[in-house]
Amino acid sequence: MSNRLFQGVVHQLKDAIDRHIGIIDESGTIISCSELGRVGDVIPDASEIFMQNDYTFSQGYTYRPFTSQVRSEYAVFVEGTDDEAKKFVDFACIALSNIKQLYDEKFDRANFIKNVVMDNILPGDIYIKARELRFNNETSRVTLLIRLPEQTDISVFDVVQNLFPDKTKDFVININETDIALIKEVRADIAPKDIEKLARSIADALSNELYVNATVGIGSIVTGIKDLANSFKEAQVALEVGKFFDTEKTIVSYDNLGIARLIYQLPTTLCSMFLREVFKKGSIDSLDEETLFTIQRFFENNLNVSETSRKLFVHRNTLVYRLEKIKKLTGLDLREFDDAIVFKVALMVKRYLDAKPVRY
Numbered sequence: 001m002s003n004r005l006f007q008g009v010v011h012q013l014k015d016a017i018d019r020h021i022g023i024i025d026e027s028g029t030i031i032s033c034s035e036l037g038r039v040g041d042v043i044p045d046a047s048e049i050f051m052q053n054d055y056t057f058s059q060g061y062t063y064r065p066f067t068s069q070v071r072s073e074y075a076v077f078v079e080g081t082d083d084e085a086k087k088f089v090d091f092a093c094i095a096l097s098n099i100k101q102l103y104d105e106k107f108d109r110a111n112f113i114k115n116v117v118m119d120n121i122l123p124g125d126i127y128i129k130a131r132e133l134r135f136n137n138e139t140s141r142v143t144l145l146i147r148l149p150e151q152t153d154i155s156v157f158d159v160v161q162n163l164f165p166d167k168t169k170d171f172v173i174n175i176n177e178t179d180i181a182l183i184k185e186v187r188a189d190i191a192p193k194d195i196e197k198l199a200r201s202i203a204d205a206l207s208n209e210l211y212v213n214a215t216v217g218i219g220s221i222v223t224g225i226k227d228l229a230n231s232f233k234e235a236q237v238a239l240e241v242g243k244f245f246d247t248e249k250t251i252v253s254y255d256n257l258g259i260a261r262l263i264y265q266l267p268t269t270l271c272s273m274f275l276r277e278v279f280k281k282g283s284i285d286s287l288d289e290e291t292l293f294t295i296q297r298f299f300e301n302n303l304n305v306s307e308t309s310r311k312l313f314v315h316r317n318t319l320v321y322r323l324e325k326i327k328k329l330t331g332l333d334l335r336e337f338d339d340a341i342v343f344k345v346a347l348m349v350k351r352y353l354d355a356k357p358v359r360y
Contacts, residue, residue, distance in 0.1 A: 196253060
């Protein structure tokens with residue numbers, strides 16, 4: 001809450017009731033007061049004031065907390081302990097509660113987080129707003145971007161929101177018709193597998209309750225509000241890269257993209273040039289489905305001829321013959337580590353070019 005806004009109201013109330021009036025927070029610190037010299041002073045035993053939603057009298061002043069949503073965050077105090085002081089306190093509580101509600105609607109936490117991740121707020125304003133909204137800037141958070149195959153139904157948002165009901169720590173935000181972002185507070189030492197398990201639970205919940213097949217992109221864990229925008233962008237990249245290179249995966253983590261992320265960031269013209277240099281003209285297209293399947297299994301078995309032939313249920317000599325055929329067509333011997341790397345990258349580049357429009 002903006003102390004400046006409170007201060008302006010306090011001065012207007014002072015003129016109306018002709019008594020000193022002020023506001024304290026939960027720690028007992030005076031944050032606004034008609035006596036400016038008292039701002040910053042601490043009221044002793046302030047916890048007793050917030051223990052009950054009623055009048056408290058101390059040192060010639062009447063105190064009463066006013067609620068914000070489910071708990072009292074502030075208390076008003078007015079000079080005097082008579083019946084008029086009680087009426088003035090009641091009047092001030094009503095006025096300030098309404099003002100705070102309007103202020104919170106304007107500077108809602110979820111809206112603030114959305115502006116941060118979408119880069120719709122100046123970097124210098126982030127820390128100011130974070131302090132006003134009482135955000136802990138030392139907390140670790142991660143972005144999970146949930147993407148739906150078609151336009152978002154309101155029930156999808158509700159399901160995700162119900163999974164994370166603590167609105168003071170976790171924020172569920174509608175990004176567009178198909179994307180919902182979850183800004184999740186996590187431990188600084190949380191294991192990546194635990195975050196992936198969390199993402200899996202979201203996808204499973206949407207599948208079981210609404211029969212929606214969602215994919216979830218995971219950004220990096222960041223500390224501080226400002227870096228949430230980077231985590232959000234990484235989650236976006238994870239979904240985009242996964243769309244080309246890991247089409248069978250529903251959970252894609254930015255930290256596990258590996259070389260696919262590098263390929264995605266390259267201009268398509270450079271990718272095409274790479275393919276022309278690595279392969280003879282049309283050679284990669286001449287490989288049939290059976291050959292490509294063999295290559296995939298060969299890579300999955302760490303270039304081990306014996307193990308691959310066993311998994312493919314073919315004789316070792318048959319596999320060697322296929323590898324020789326690939327070498328003849330492409331000039332690359334997949335039994336050699338360097339050639340295998342080049343071929344693996346080339347297949348990824350080819351898949352990327354086949355799936356994505358040309359960029360310059």
